[in-house]
Amino acid sequence: MACVDPLVSNCYPARLPMAQAPRVRFAPSPTGYLHIGGARTALFNYLYARRFGGNFMLRMEDTDQERSTPESVQAILDGLKWLGLEWDEGPGKEGKYGPYFQTQRLDTYRTHSERLIAEGKAFRCYCTREDLEARRAAAEKEKRAYKYEGTCRELKAPPAGRRVEDAVIRFKMPREEGTVSFNDKVLGVITKPYSDLDDWVMLRADGIPLYNFGCVIDDHLMDITLVSRGQEHVNSTFPQLMLYQALGWAPPEFAHLPLILGPDREKLSKRKHPEADVMLHKRNGIMPEALLNFVIRLGWGHGNDEVISREQMLEWFDFADVGSTSGVWNPEKLLWLNQQWFKLLPPATVAERLVPFLEAKGISARGDARLEPLVLALRERARTLEEMATTATIYFRSGVTLDEKAAAKHLTGDSLKLLAQVREQLAALPAWSTDAVDAVVKAVSEQAAVGMGKVAQPLRVAVTGNTTSPGIGETLMLVGRDEALRRIDSALTRTA
RNA sequence: GUCCCCGUCGUCUAGAGGCCCAGGACGCUGGCCUUUCAAGCCGGUAACACGGGUUCGAAUCCCGUCGGGGACACCA
Numbered sequence: 001m002a003c004v005d006p007l008v009s010n011c012y013p014a015r016l017p018m019a020q021a022p023r024v025r026f027a028p029s030p031t032g033y034l035h036i037g038g039a040r041t042a043l044f045n046y047l048y049a050r051r052f053g054g055n056f057m058l059r060m061e062d063t064d065q066e067r068s069t070p071e072s073v074q075a076i077l078d079g080l081k082w083l084g085l086e087w088d089e090g091p092g093k094e095g096k097y098g099p100y101f102q103t104q105r106l107d108t109y110r111t112h113s114e115r116l117i118a119e120g121k122a123f124r125c126y127c128t129r130e131d132l133e134a135r136r137a138a139a140e141k142e143k144r145a146y147k148y149e150g151t152c153r154e155l156k157a158p159p160a161g162r163r164v165e166d167a168v169i170r171f172k173m174p175r176e177e178g179t180v181s182f183n184d185k186v187l188g189v190i191t192k193p194y195s196d197l198d199d200w201v202m203l204r205a206d207g208i209p210l211y212n213f214g215c216v217i218d219d220h221l222m223d224i225t226l227v228s229r230g231q232e233h234v235n236s237t238f239p240q241l242m243l244y245q246a247l248g249w250a251p252p253e254f255a256h257l258p259l260i261l262g263p264d265r266e267k268l269s270k271r272k273h274p275e276a277d278v279m280l281h282k283r284n285g286i287m288p289e290a291l292l293n294f295v296i297r298l299g300w301g302h303g304n305d306e307v308i309s310r311e312q313m314l315e316w317f318d319f320a321d322v323g324s325t326s327g328v329w330n331p332e333k334l335l336w337l338n339q340q341w342f343k344l345l346p347p348a349t350v351a352e353r354l355v356p357f358l359e360a361k362g363i364s365a366r367g368d369a370r371l372e373p374l375v376l377a378l379r380e381r382a383r384t385l386e387e388m389a390t391t392a393t394i395y396f397r398s399g400v401t402l403d404e405k406a407a408a409k410h411l412t413g414d415s416l417k418l419l420a421q422v423r424e425q426l427a428a429l430p431a432w433s434t435d436a437v438d439a440v441v442k443a444v445s446e447q448a449a450v451g452m453g454k455v456a457q458p459l460r461v462a463v464t465g466n467t468t469s470p471g472i473g474e475t476l477m478l479v480g481r482d483e484a485l486r487r488i489d490s491a492l493t494r495t496a
Numbered sequence: 497g498u499c500c501c502c503g504u505c506g507u508c509u510a511g512a513g514g515c516c517c518a519g520g521a522c523g524c525u526g527g528c529c530u531u532u533c534a535a536g537c538c539g540g541u542a543a544c545a546c547g548g549g550u551u552c553g554a555a556u557c558c559c560g561u562c563g564g565g566g567a568c569a570c571c572a
Contacts, residue, residue, distance in 0.1 A: 067571075143497050143498095146568080183534065208570090209570070231501065235500060301510070304510065304519075326501095330522065333508065344537085380535045451531075457532065
């Protein structure tokens with residue numbers, strides 16, 4: 001879409017983009033685990049590309065020498081894969097736009113920066129970090145915003161004692177009056193006067209680009225048609241736009257996504273907010289369907305729809321429906337969604353995902369025929385796989401620990417007599433099934449002329465150790481005949 | 497401090513001038529169901545930040561105030 005205000009000059013995109021398949025990218029910096037905000041950015045880009053028949057690319061912005069690590073690259077790749085956000089091009093999927101690691105593209109950056117210097121649109125700056133730091137501190141002291149003064153702007157040769165190799169390269173911001181604008185797909189037209197911008201550093205002395213530079217060069221060379229990233233980047237798009245202009249390149253479209261906030265209303269950060277870690281949720285037993293569902297609702301909506309499948313996301317998503325207000329992380333809703341997905345996914349799928357959680361508790365249940373019925377019984381009362389595994393524990397171990405309070409309430413006097421009767425009829429059952437067990441409970445309570453609870457609760461406590469479990473017939477089925485009878489016997493003898 | 501963005505129930509949101517004395521969802525809560533716990537179903541609680549305009553009419557448009565967040569690096 002062209003800028004809505006014809007009076008705004010220098011506004012991008014200057015003309016309607018051609019009808020072409022979108023090329024979008026997710027460009028994280030590998031300085032830690034996959035961040036939940038990054039995951040959402042990846043999701044939006046992924047959905048957009050898929051929905052409109054485009055291409056979703058992954059690029060590693062590993063130019064922070066101090067913090068980038070191979071482990072982080074792997075962590076991000078793993079996180080995206082776990083979420084099912086497969087990229088069409090990028091690490092592991094080489095294409096004609098590679099390499100996809102910025103540190104492997106240094107020659108490209110050098111070439112373009114040299115060209116800009118030759119054209120008088122960039123210059124070498126010999127100021128030392130210490131110098132700059134002191135100037136910045138001074139500005140701060142006087143409570144004014146620091147802007148690079150232009151010290152080396154017109155230098156033709158290095159000053160005494162400095163060498164060309166020591167210089168960083170700065171972008172030469174136009175000195176005349178003017179403004180840059182762009183029409184953001186979610187925010188609308190945003191404008192900034194030149195006077196707010198300064199001669200920013202594009203390239204370090206060692207040839208490693210800074211964000212604003214590497215990003216623009218790559219996005220253009222990789223034919224990116226739309227850049228979607230977090231709102232923390234809106235201010236950096238102005239210097240980037242100036243670069244596109246200096247290079248004579250048409251900028252892509254932009255869509256800046258609302259931020260995800262922590263409980264303290266501040267941007268979700270790795271430092272302060274553990275929930276920012278995508279894989280933490282995996283470890284906690286949240287499923288990717290639920291996490292994606294939760295995260296897409298932060299900033300995007302489709303009428304009153306809450307539980308949304310990937311197919312529906314693919315059918316409905318568009319940046320036009322992305323809101324512009326930041327959203328607060330709501331763990332309760334995530335948990336609710338996870339349970340909704342327990343009930344939507346095939347039991348076999350949930351069972352498969354439950355296995356590792358059981359294994360972590362020393363239970364190897366792979367291939368166990370009770371897994372699916374177990375999921376069916378437990379999905380109504382668990383919100384995470386971890387929680388499900390914890391309650392599933394009693395169906396796999398032999399014997400059970402009786403909860404003191406439960407036993408004191410349900411395993412005494414008359415209750416024990418009823419339990420003995422139940423035990424007898426249970427043992428005589430020709431076939432062990434949910435219905436048969438339920439029938440026994442019903443028969444015993446009718447014979448004794450008491451409510452079913454009088455019979456079911458003691459039995460439940462004897463078999464599970466506690467007062468809560470799925471339906472009594474279901475519970476005994478899951479425990480199994482022999483084990484159930486053993487537990488009842490041990491409850492019976494306990495107080496005898 | 498400067499610049500940028502934002503401002504509907506506690507939270508996520510629907511809402512593109514009359515359909516809204518504002519709808520849905522999570523949470524909380526009352527009830528039903530019931531052998532327990534859940535789940536489910538029915539009901540309740542609770543919001544257009546404030547002040548000015550524009551208009552026959554504003555949650556929706558404009559201005560201001562206040563509030564929140566973000567950015568101000570040889571991080572990304």
